[in-house]
Amino acid sequence: MKKLTLETLIAVFEEIFGRGLFWAMAAAAALVTVGYLFVLVRDRNISWRKFLLAQLSMPFGAVAAVWFVMVMTNSKLANIGGPIDVIVLMMVAVGGAVGGAILVYTLESLFARSARGSE
């Protein structure tokens, strides 16, 4: 590859997931991120209690992300052939874990506010 531009990268992801699914996922990710930033700015601190539950969701996020990538690319775990493959796989898993945690934290903060009063 001669150069990797943002445009190429977006085209690559559209190709992987299909245009509709990719932009739906990108929108969902953006929404969750914006929601996360919103609750951070609003609450002005991190609720470690909520964060604990978010952390517990991380392994599920990791497994879900790996499963999703494998299904989407006609691959299986046995195809992992070298160090770079392990790194890519770990990046996918970490991405899924962090994404899952942010999602759970944001949902808790947005929709479980009534419980906050008793804290």
Place this chain on the structure above:
Amino acid sequence: MTKLNATRRQFFGLAAAGAAAATLSATKEAEAQVATSAKIVIIGAGAGGTALANRLVRRLDGAKITLIDPRVQHLYQPGLSLVAAGLKPADYVVSKTTDWLPDGVTLIAEKAAAIDPEAKTVATDGGETVPYDFLVVAPGLILDHDAIEGFSLDMVGKNGIGALYAGPEYAARTWQAAGEFIETGGMGLFTRPATEMKCAGAPLKHTFLIDDLAKRAGNGSKIDMHYAAPQGSLFGVPIVAEKVRMLFGDRGVTPHMKHTLKSIDAEKRRATFADADGIDLEMDYDYIHIIPPQRAPEVIRQSGLSWANKWEDQGWVECDKFTLRHLRYDTIWALGDVAGVPKGKTAASVKWQVPVVEDGLVAAIEGRESTDFYDGYTSCPMITRVGRAMLVEFDYNNNLVPSFPGIIAPLEELWISWLMKEVALKATYNAMLRGKA
């Protein structure tokens, strides 16, 4: 209430800052355009012609660019291997030629019938004569199926015959025949031609994929895999040939070198090869994959653009292997499969050749020497099983030239290389067509 407002303001402020940062990073530097009234004709609107047209439109101001190509469909040819292994549907490789062409160019949907390099005109089979100042020949190549005696394209998909190069429909039919072989087993015979060919890795990929799919289906014990080729080694690049030899050993594929396919008997499922001494050898098969000899289109050979002393039976354009400029006519360039250079009949090569031809042309218009040159770069994501590939990249000197040295090993079967072939390659190809990669 005040507090809430402040929070909102902070929040939107943050969002706006993010958006501004994104816009800034997306801003691109505009390239300075060269003003010209040159008439540029491109024969062929395939990968090379289309990518070049898109780049020239951006680079030149006022040029009259005409493409001559009768093909309505644009084919993403690197995908044919995946179609022929049942991994992608036939329409995965098909789009429309006009989908990729920029505004401001003219497409003549006719075949180039004659080129007159002295008068600088191209005649079409519709009777039109198009004058040019600069000509780029990028018509692709011809698959000479008739050269295999006893074979015709209507046989593909039946009686254990596959031929994936012939197009998406034939690649899908190849999968019908190969899919049957995977179930019933028997002797699988995979061939390649004696001529120069598109993507010399594809015959190997098909072999590896069908072998892997049969083993996955639990029929590994039922298949007997053979690879027959006219060449003396399994791949043009020695270090890669050795690796393929080891992989064939590991998978149980028997190589037969110096075997040139001459004819088939479809009823008896028997193939006849000529060996190094021209003596006939017969091999029975249950599934055969045929790749026919490949040559330059007739119009190139009849217009006197071909090499006189090289590839006499194939007719590739006589051009400098570094600049791709014709050696006898300095207003003509060759691009893609038709170029008479030692390597590079792949889409990856086209990606590297297009900027070289573009700069050569613009330099000629500006009256300067171009410093850009093509070093023979070719890339082959060599699939070795479903889910794994080797990202093999090399140049004219048979040197490996990995894009990601130390990260993606070229001779290692990796999942990431498979990901590149399966998911990233078409997107990169599409970006190339639009002149953006």
